[in-house]
Amino acid sequence: MPKSWTDNEMAGKDWLTLFKRRNRFSSRRPEPCSLARATAFNRNNVNNFYNNLEDLIKRNSAFANGTRIFNLDETSTTTVQKPQKVIAPLGRKCIEKVTSGERGTLVTTCCIVSASGNALPPVMIFPRKKFKDHMIKNTPAGTLGLATPSGWMNADSFTEVMKHFIKHTNSCKENPSMLVMDNHESHLSIEAIQLAKDCGVNLLTIHPHTSGKLQPLDVGVFSAFKVYYNAGIDSWLMTHPGKPVTIYDLGEIIGAAFLKAMTPTNITRAFAKCGIYPFDRNLFTDEDFLPSTVTDRPGPCSDCLPREEGLINVNINSMNVIELGAPEETTTAHSSEHSISQTCATSEKPCSPTLGTSTTQPSQIETTVVSINHQSISKEVETKNLSDEDSILTKTKVSNTVSVPSGLQSLKILAPEVLISAISSNKLPPKPYIITPDTRRCFDTIHFSIS
Known part of the structure; x- marks a missing residue:
């Protein structure tokens, strides 16, 4: 036994380094997970989601091959990027990178993808009273531009998103489609639900705080999209020195990141990781549900x-x-x-x-x-x-x-x-x-x- 163990009654940093190297361990910073999100992803909520999904697949044969199964979700794209990692000399503590400002202006980007690997043109929601066509210049063909005072999705704008979805998927009662999304209040307006019902769109919502495991866009697409988006803002700032990024410049940056991230490989893998297509209700094991388990502590004697x-x-x-x-x-x-x-x-x-x-x-x-x-x-x-x-x-x-x-x-x-x-x-x-x-x-x- 090393002498330092006897003197300090604990292992040293050298032992910890060699122990991690020998057993292939590494020090990782865990992602924060709120208590509500941890407890919401439980077996009961997941089984309810898969029961509804299985029922829809059995009642509509068009959903069997995955071409008519879609996922919709929004992500925030601001004018201030999250700086990427850079290479710097050892020992230098303060590494700085230029951004457009202290706080960015929000533009919501709504994406829709299918289980077959296709992506519909995105929807961009700008924080303005009225929308102007020049706001979405250099975006992918068919991009829908909207405006709300806050830049967030609301009930009126989601009705327009539903029309956009029906237009690009040719959904009707003879050609039904399934749209998987979260149950945010803006998605559940009477107008949007009635429009989906009249046009053969089957809405399947996931339980609150479970989108990190059951929503394909969150699971395997948006992470790549954010990487390309932040890199795009970095490149724009380098080619436009001394000029900040505005919401009118985001269309080009979002369009380039959208085309790079929305690949068939990323999309199909994301649907498979969620167990939606191919359908797999036994995808998650007991270990995945451990955070939602409440410890039963016996009373004192x-x-x-x-x-x-x-x-x-x-x-x-x-x-x-x-x-x-x-x-x-x-x-x-x-x-x-x-x-x-x-x-x-x-x-x-x-x-x-x-x-x-x-x-x-x-x-x-x-x-x-x-x-x-x-x-x-x-x-x-x-x-x-x-x-x-x-x-x-x-x-x-x-x-x-x-x-x-x-x-x-x-x-x-x-x-x-x-x-x-x-x-x-x-x-x-x-x-x-x-x-x-x-x-x-x-x-x-x-x-x-x-x-």
């Missing part, structure tokens, strides 16, 4: 919980919830609002959480202190006079269900150890609550409707 003399002893494994039953005697309700309060006896005894309803007449109250363990349930009862504003309390007992009286607005869920800690510090929760042994449930409130 009763031996791990603090115990003191004279306090409540709870056996988590045997207790489920505390049932809040209805009052034994019917009273006239002053209001429909129910509440849980703390009521302390005149003697030195701990407070108990109680549930009640407002009444119009003074009455007596029973404060029930319940001591719970897996063998016995003991109760101590005291009485106290109440005013009109106070509540008549109900009895508590151990049960497997929660009975909620009519009119209750909300309940707070507590784990048993939280209740024990509150009793130990003589600070019971002021809000309505029930107890559950499932320590993973930490909701603030549960709301109930009043019948």
Whole structure:
């Protein structure tokens, strides 16, 4: 064993370098993935998508060869490029590259490709009130130009995109087509859906936050398109020194990148990686769904919980919830609002959480202190006079269900150890609550409707 291991009690940088070289490992910076995206890509959502896709393929024989299956998606193309890697001398820390500005102007580019490897003319959406033909000069033939105030796709512009798609695919009820896209709200306007229905376009949407795995353009085409697009802006800046890129110059740059990236090889590989064509619903393995799996953590054992003399002893494994039953005697309700309060006896005894309803007449109250363990349930009862504003309390007992009286607005869920800690510090929760042994449930409130 090396001496440095004994002195530092850890491996050094040299060992790590040789270990990675020997086992063919490398240090990689992972791509950020939000929690919503990680949990959305689960087996249930993926199976629903493939079930709908399989149903469409079976009902329309024209989709079997992939020539009538299309994918539509938008990508942002701004006037400020993302600098590419350059070669620089070792030891030089600051490497700079000229861009058009600090912040770029957005132009949305919408692409449509087919599973057979063909690409339709793109759609460019400019941040202007009105569109002018010179905005799309030097673009691929058939490019559609649109204008919106923000430069993003909206419901009106997508209707024009749908007309553009129908025109270039000759879609009709006798020659149907399938269009796979995300379910952004701009794609689901009534006008666009009705137009697709009348012209034989079958819309298949993917679940939110799953486009990184199920949308062909995102999986295998847009990455190459962005590389060529950024390189195109770099070349334009070199040939036009001292001049910034404007939205009127993007047509030529986007057109060149579009022709280089939208190749049949890139497109067909992207459809295959998504399992759309050739159809493969078993493409993704259990490892692909691991990020969406929530770890099941067992609750702590009763031996791990603090115990003191004279306090409540709870056996988590045997207790489920505390049932809040209805009052034994019917009273006239002053209001429909129910509440849980703390009521302390005149003697030195701990407070108990109680549930009640407002009444119009003074009455007596029973404060029930319940001591719970897996063998016995003991109760101590005291009485106290109440005013009109106070509540008549109900009895508590151990049960497997929660009975909620009519009119209750909300309940707070507590784990048993939280209740024990509150009793130990003589600070019971002021809000309505029930107890559950499932320590993973930490909701603030549960709301109930009043019948």
